[in-house]
Amino acid sequence: MIMEFKIRWPGLFTVAEVEAEFVRITTGPLVSKFHAQLDQHTAQLIKVFKKKGGSAGTTIRRILVPITQNETVEKRRECILRALCIYLNEDPNILFKEYLDTAGTAAQRELEQLTLGIYIIKVEGGDATTPPADVGIVIEGVEVLHDLGDVTSACALLMGVIYALNLSYPKELKTFFEGLQKLFLQLDAGRLSAKASLLWESGRENRLSPLSLRSALSWRGRGLQLRLNTGSLSGENLCREVVGRGAEYRDSPAKNGRVCKYVVNYRPVSHLLFISKILEKIVAHQLNEV
Incomplete structure (x- = not known):
């Protein structure tokens, strides 16, 4: 097709x-917006x-090591x-393909x-400070763009090609591309998967991190309720986004002296697939019968 x-x-x-x-x-x-949003976050x-x-955390720390060796914004x-x-x-090895110029x-x-994918042709004998000889985009085995300068610009232009040709995100990298779409291009927020939505919330000002959101979920009484500190405006907004508009809240004192809000009219809301939605309804039905 390409x-x-x-x-x-x-x-x-x-x-x-x-x-x-x-x-x-x-x-x-x-490209300019992609770079600006990436730098901001x-x-x-x-x-x-x-x-x-x-192991994922160990891999991430290893990936971030070159930032201390190469101070260029492209490498960061x-x-x-x-x-x-x-x-x-x-x-990332599914998307980024590295080769020597030989x-x-x-x-x-x-x-x-x-x-x-995105190919990176490295200079043989180069180090972390050596720019690549070539960076380009390949789709269906066909070179679409080349001489893009750096990997970040290639990612941005790959998103542009996907939009221009109305292509679907590859299944094995769907969440990554959704993260680029929402966090760096700020497009189609309502269509994100749950994982990408948590990433977006972690990048907002006055935000809850994904870990904070997971720890906010607790079993309480007859069903699942979302507990959020009232001191975080983004927490209330996120609560409304998860539960739906018109959510009702109940104040409850916490052990640390702060007031927490509990969602008292929780109903299952998700972006999961059809079978997962069925399982979700079955679990919700069983909880309501307790």
Whole structure:
């Protein structure tokens, strides 16, 4: 399909045309906005990443090491994107393909089998401060864009190509792309999965982190209720978003002396698949019978 697009619409496959088409579709800029939002959320994302435990947390810390070795903004952005993918329990190696500039035909053959990805051609003998020889985008084995300069710009332009061609996110990287869409491009918030929605909430000002949200859920009485500190305005807004408009609250004193709010008319709301929704209703029905 991509090859047919290149034949029928060759003018699209340039950086300038991808950005122009994205502006036409969304009325907003692409690369500049992506960079600005990524830089704005970097400090908070690093704080969230540091809370990740287990093997994923170890991998994230290893991915972030080059930030201390290379002070360029391009390397910092790239590390944040790779760590974000790990944080969302997805594999960045599916998206980012690295080769040496001496790989030649071997790299070309592998890229021809790639469904969707970003290739990075590294200079043999280079270090963390050496810029890549080439960065480009491949879809369905076809090189769509090349000479993009850095990985972050390639991610932004990949989002632009996806919007321009109306492509679906790859299943194995769906949450990562949803995070890019909402957190850095601020598009289609209502269509996010639950995991990506938690990431978005962690990046907002006066926000609850994903860990705080999980710890706020507690079993209480006849059903599941959401407990949030009244001192956080974003907490109340998030509560309304999870439960739905018109939620009723009840104040209850906490052990630390602060007042907490309990949602007293909780009903199941989710973005899960059909089978999961059925299971959710069965559990809700059993809880109501207690």
